[in-house]
Amino acid sequence: MRLTLLALLLLAGSAAAQTAVDLPPAETRGDLLIRGATVLTVTNGTHENTDILVRDGKIEALGQGLSAPGGVRVVDGTGFHVMPGIIDAHSHIALSNVNEAQNTITSEVQMGDVTDPTDVGIYRALAGGVTTIHTLHGSANAVGGESETLKLRYGTFDPNALHFEGAPRTLKFALGENPTRVHGRGRDIRPRSRMGVEQLYREAFSEARRYRDAQNEAEENGTLAPPYSRRMETLADILDGEVLIHCHSYRADEIVMLMNVLRDFGVDRITFQHVNEGFKVAPELADFGAGASVFSDWWAYKFEVYYSTAYNVAILLRNGVRASINSDSGELIRHLYHEAAKSQRYGDLTDDEALSLITINPAWQLGIDDQVGSIEEGKDADLAIFDGHPLSVYARPVMTIVDGVVRFDEARDGDDMRLDVDPEEAIEDVRLYDHDEESCLVDAFVL
């Protein structure tokens, strides 16, 4: 099949240097030697004229004068910068659904169920140096679904092949305008106010605790446990510390509210997402040990982000909050390196600090910092190569490597990198995106 398609394409004269189906299988773990590059390790300084040896998808060695065994592809990195593959802690690409908006609590749904490996947005993210993304439920519900951490192994139709092995379970919460708009004002169903949002969490956690207690009791006594509910299971798992919360949030008061609720229920891991007013409660966030994953400069698209500042991430970082910059957008994800660089305009962060916002910090927030997020021996060979310093506006990603496999190569970029072509789709389908601000609300108003 694959040959037939490729042959046809060639016969028909596509100017494709590469097609999506031509990419190596997702299970491939590559071998590679990058020679003589400027290596931005993020966690351990910048090394000039340095080699990176990749074996079986892992960084085997970092140093000078490394040699590759015969047959291993060698990339001449002279004049190029290599940084860890970029990690986006908030994305809605590669998803067939975003919001299961017919209930205010939907901890039972799982984004991993609806991964769409054919989304060309994956390739576009790769072309921006991104290697790992965290796909989240939308923000219509106070408790959204379980998120999925994916490696961008573009080129496969098998959604399971993108799964980030060993990534902990994470789940979406959402505060403020979105849940109160969709449910409260949209459907006359609580919550309609930030007061209602708080009580929703308290009720849900209490119910989950009772559910788990009843289960334990049933096990002890051999009686019938309560009817199985994945919704309650997942909430109870949060209380048991098995699931990390990522919470869509904007205002200082609601951020403090949720930390108070979590304290009361004994939950100590959370990353606040967007968290535009995080800067106002940076000491409280640092004290709690919460992460913050923010926009570089988005604000004023709704009231709860009016009193924002682009200096948010700098204030958070300087106050000891582990912060990252995310995209929440199929557009921004293509230049997260540039979004991170804005922290230098707005707050004078150092190069390593700025780069940590899109590498080791989001890795920490997702619980995968032992595997990715920096260039260190033994970590996954997820790398992004740029033709200049990645924090420069003039730098362009030229090669993106996932598990040692080159999945984006500017020199071989094909005309049409779609994996899947609808045989009945019109050829000239022009679609213009303005800001896809808040792709968080996709599907939220579909009845």
Add this chain to the structure above:
Amino acid sequence: MFLLRRLVALSLFLLIAPVVQSQGITADTPLRPVTRTFAITNARVVQSPGRVLDRATVVIRGGLIAEVGENVSPPSDADIIEGDSLTVYAGFIDAFSHVGVTEPEGEDDEVDDPGNPTNDRAGIVPQRDVRTMLNPSDSAIKDLRNLGFAVAHIAPNGAMLPGQGVAILLRNAQRFENTQGIVLTGPLSIYAQFERSPGVYPSTTMGIMAKMRDLFIEAGRRRQAVRQYFDDPDGRSRPAYDPVLEPLTRALDGDLPLYFRVEDTNEAFRALNITDELGLPLVLVGLPWSTPITDRLSGRDITAIAPLALPDTVATDTTAMAIPVPTPIAGATITIHQRRARSYRDLDNERAALSAQRAAAVGRYESNAATLAAAEIPFSFSTYEAKPGDIRANLRRMIAAGLNSDDALAALTTSPAELLDLPMLGTVEEGKMANLVVTDGDYFADETKVRYVFVEGIRHEAEEDKEIEGADPDAVVDATGTWSYTVSTPGGEQEGTFTITGSGSSLSGTIETDETIEVNNVTLEGNLLTFSFSQSGMGIINVSGVIEGNSFSGTASVGSMGSFSMTATRPG
């Protein structure tokens, strides 16, 4: 205007006035057959794919194949069909469709709490039996039978879990027969799909999958609780009866497989993931392109049901030039390029490349069945969403794309018989049900016509698409406007108007009967206008005819009642 009323009257007349009928008032009424025993003599008999008798006789008696063989003589009471130029196949089995099934009604009402709808409202009705929603006068039954189908496995329409499927015989209900008389057996399956019920939870694929987890896991728990209770009820509370969980338990036990309909590879992987996770027997229905999942399917006991529907063909542009693909050479040092020269003027070949991409995608769909066969994944065919008029052409496209015709035949006969565990079907052998397709040549050849289709021994003359007199596909006419029509029925002439609006391929219209009814599927090919409309109690009425100037001449056919001449004129 009185068409429907008159037709209802007519149907009553046909059904309950046989005496009047025998007095010869209605000339078109078929005579009752003199015998139910048939012998097809000296025919080429394809007993099963690859097993052919070149010159044999098939005897049909009492709904069964009484004898098959080269030295069989026709019995004296048989109606003899000279088969010298004919080929006999086993009647085809449609492995999945909604033929003969009515749409469920009144399911999308507004609800107060859309987050917690009743199971019924959410489309979770696995207990629903398709036998309660049969419509034996569905014209699709005849359409499929005309193609050679004698049996179909049918499932209810609906949302995520619409109910249980059964096998039916593709014949019309006989006089005084209960509508369920066409049922062969069942239930055979539980139907599942990623289809939401509008306005309530679950409203997404991920919500549906989450709901399925809850339902099946709870069904499993409940199964155990019920067992414990009935083994030893002493001191235990009785697990409440649950009509939804009950049939799901049968799926968990492996008694009723889940027929999971999917539309694309994403859905196929999702169906596989959820059924593997829950330990459910799966039949994968409807995947139009299977290559990405063959690895996952092969070597497992999962049958695929391939759609007989195909996308339209695409013209390819082969004038463009080939441009070589650079390949990385192992061991060689490569340089990261500054971007190669490339300009905005590269567009010349874009359109050609895109149409080639589309053609390749169509090609992938055409070779779907061949792909399954090559991967040795058992598969059957489904008529789901296939236009009956396209099915034979689509089979030819699949064969042209590499499908072995024996494999095609198996997917229409022996494979679905095995899948549905219906051993009385699928081959032309003594003792099997007399479901036969009789053609004037190789079924998969373009010019071959289906002559008869036997359904449990009852002979049906296949009505090929009648050549309508005067039809000219190259003619250019305008069908729009308001037409005054006259339909001639045995009960007299009926009159009314119909109106066609729109242009090109998007025509629509209405017809005045007792009320104004929207007509469907309005097409104009050359000068041949066709449309259909339906009204409860009447089934679907198909209209087709030729336009010449301001006059229309054709037929209106009403389900099982037959076709009636119809003429119309439009003000000049």
Add this chain to the structure above:
Amino acid sequence: MKFTSSLLTLFLFLCGSVASAQDGYIRAYEGTFALTNARIETITNGTIENGSLVIRDGVIEEVGATVAIPGDAEVIDCSGMTIYPGMIDGGTRLGLQEIGSLPETVDHGEIGDIRPHMQALTAVNPNSVSIPITRVSGVTTVLTSPSGGIMPGTAALINLHGYTPDQMDAGFKGVVLNFPSSARFGRFDRRTDEDIEKQFNEALERLNETWEQAVLFERIDANGGSDLYQPEMAALVPVIRREAPLLIEAHAAKDIEKALEWIEEKSIDAVLTGVREGWRVADKIAAAGVRVITGPVLTTPSRDYDRYDAAYRNAGWMHDAGVTVAIRSGEVENVRNLPFNAGFAAAYGMGREAALEAVTIVPARIFGVDERLGSIEVGKDATLFVADGDPFETKTQVVDLFIGGYRIPIESRHISLYDEFLNRNPGLER
């Protein structure tokens, strides 16, 4: 330069503009200034590596390598710094929208499909919080445009300093035409191809009908006029007389082609705006000699099969084809990203020089204000900024800013929130 007084912050919240020193507030102020020891990128006359620039009476009095510093001038040492003309954003809704999701604060869309007489300038809020946030990035002048319908109104070029719309008026107004579109907008647009074609044809019919009326109106007007009050027709008269360009928004390649035909047919002076698929028809745009304001550059390609960088390259490709190209951000609250849009265009084929022109002198010429804006030249408005590096480079800081000779404080709400909250007091303790 940065203040931490919360009272001041409160004032800034309310006003969005800044005060000067005597009374405790920092205000913008005018005077005679000498910016010395600076690197000066003039845009139109090369770069002066070490020079000075004198501002007096709101204009650039002198610029050069050797300039006599007037005795009355406030001298600002710009060692290590570079002076650039203020950047001009050729397409925004700045001042017309405060908060996107609150309709009460959105003033760029009026009811009706033909309303060219709606004046964007009228509705510009000089105290929009977004204005100081924008200008401290070096963007000093923007076109702010109405939205919706076929002819949503008249866009206005404004300088980002002033207390009334009139004070901000930068001397250009242009009627906007949203050319009929065959493109889908955003992911929620589920119109069928047939719907789109139908709507395109209806819109084109409506446009042509309007145009015929306008031409008739212009002829009657030239002959002394009638006594009918038809402001929407009157607004089109300067366009018909070729006294003002029509700003035509078009994106899809075939819409651009249709728009070019339409411009030719109506024989008007036009500027194409948006033009996201301009690269596909770049030669045709160049041949027609129609100028382009394109953007945003930082956007996704318009077709799934486009190369990942098609949008980044669009401006450069059109420039290569010989089209006059200005760049716009298409933004409201983030017009400050104009230099980054230009930077990406520069990196993806346009080159830095052309990209810098595309946000300075090119839009100034398109808007007919190049006598006053768009470059560092004697006699032009002192609308310029001082930066510690390349203004497109992400980490560059703008350190001084002049608009029409006023020295504008480097202050905005974003900065003042930084000042207040970097070291919040009280911190954790109550």
